[in-house]
Amino acid sequence: MPELPEVEVIRQSLDKKIKRKKVKKVIVRNKNLRFKIPDGFSRFLENKKILRVGRFSKYLIFYLSNKSYCLLHLGMSGTIHLLNQNKKNFITNTSFYNSPILPKKHNHVEIIFEKIRIIYNDPRRFGFFQIIDNSKMLEKRFSNFGPEPFHLDFNLKYVLSFFKKKEKNIKNFLLDQNFVSGIGNIYANEILFLSKVKPDKKVNLLKKKDCVRIIINSRKVLKDAIKKGGSSIRDFKNTFGSKGDFQKNFKVYDRVGLLCKRSSCAGKIKKKIISNRSTFFCDTCQI
DNA sequence: AAGAGGCCCTGATAGC
C-alpha cells in the first residue's frame, strides 16, 4: 500500500487523533516484524506523550515528549486501525475485537490511549517499528536518504550530477531511496508515463528536458495523490487513513493491454518486469 | 563499486 502519499494521508489523520495524547499502554502481540521489536519497546513508549506525528519519506515519525522518537514503516501490507473506546476499563476491554473494521488476524501491535486505541496490522510483516533516542540519531537515520521530490534539493543540478555516467535505468533510480525519497512502484510508473520516458531508459541517455519533466512530474504525481487521499488498491479500501481515490487516475499502473490514455496516442499499455517489479508503460509515447 | 537478484512473509487469485 504505502508510498509517500499514502503515508502522508495516514499521518494527517493520525496526527489529528493522537497529538498531545499520552500513551497508557502498549501491547506487542507479535514482535517478529521485518526487524524484531526489542524488549522494552512497550516500556519506552508508555507514559510518554505523542507531541505530534511527522513523516519522512515512507516513514511515520512519532515525536515523543522526552525528545526521542518512534519510527514506523508500513512495509508492503501494514495498516493502522483506529478505535474509539469508552474510558471505563479501556486497557483491559477487548470488546473492540468484534469491530467490523478490524481484521481478524495479524494485529501485531496496539498503542492504547485513554479514549483511543491504534492497532498495527501487517499480514506480510515487512513493516517495522524503530526507537530513536535523540535528534542526532534521527538525523543520522535518514542521512543516506535522497531528498523528497518536493524539496528544493531535488533539482536539475542534483539529478544531472547523479545520472552522470550511470548505466542504471531511470525506473530503478526513481525507486532508489538514496536518490529520491518516497517514490514506490506505482508512482514511478505514473511519473515516467507523464514524462514520456521509457522505464528501462538508461539515465546517461536522458536529455536535460527529460530530467526536468521527471522532476516536475514527481512532484505533481505525489501532490495529486495526496490531494486525492492516496491510492487504494486490492483490499485496502476500508483501512484507516487510506480510503484514497487516486487509483482512478492511474494512467498505466495495472492497465496492461488497455489503450493509452494520452489522447493523441493509439498505443496500448505494456507490462514488463524490471528488477523484479512490475512495470507498466506505453511504448508508443514513452521513448 | 555499481548494479542485479534473492529474500523476508501471507493472502488473493488464476489455472488446472
Added chain:
DNA sequence: TGCTATCAGGGCCTCT
C-alpha cells in the same frame, strides 16, 4: 472442491 503457481504497493543483504 482442492491443489499448485504466481503475484503483490518495500527495502536490505549478498554476490559478481
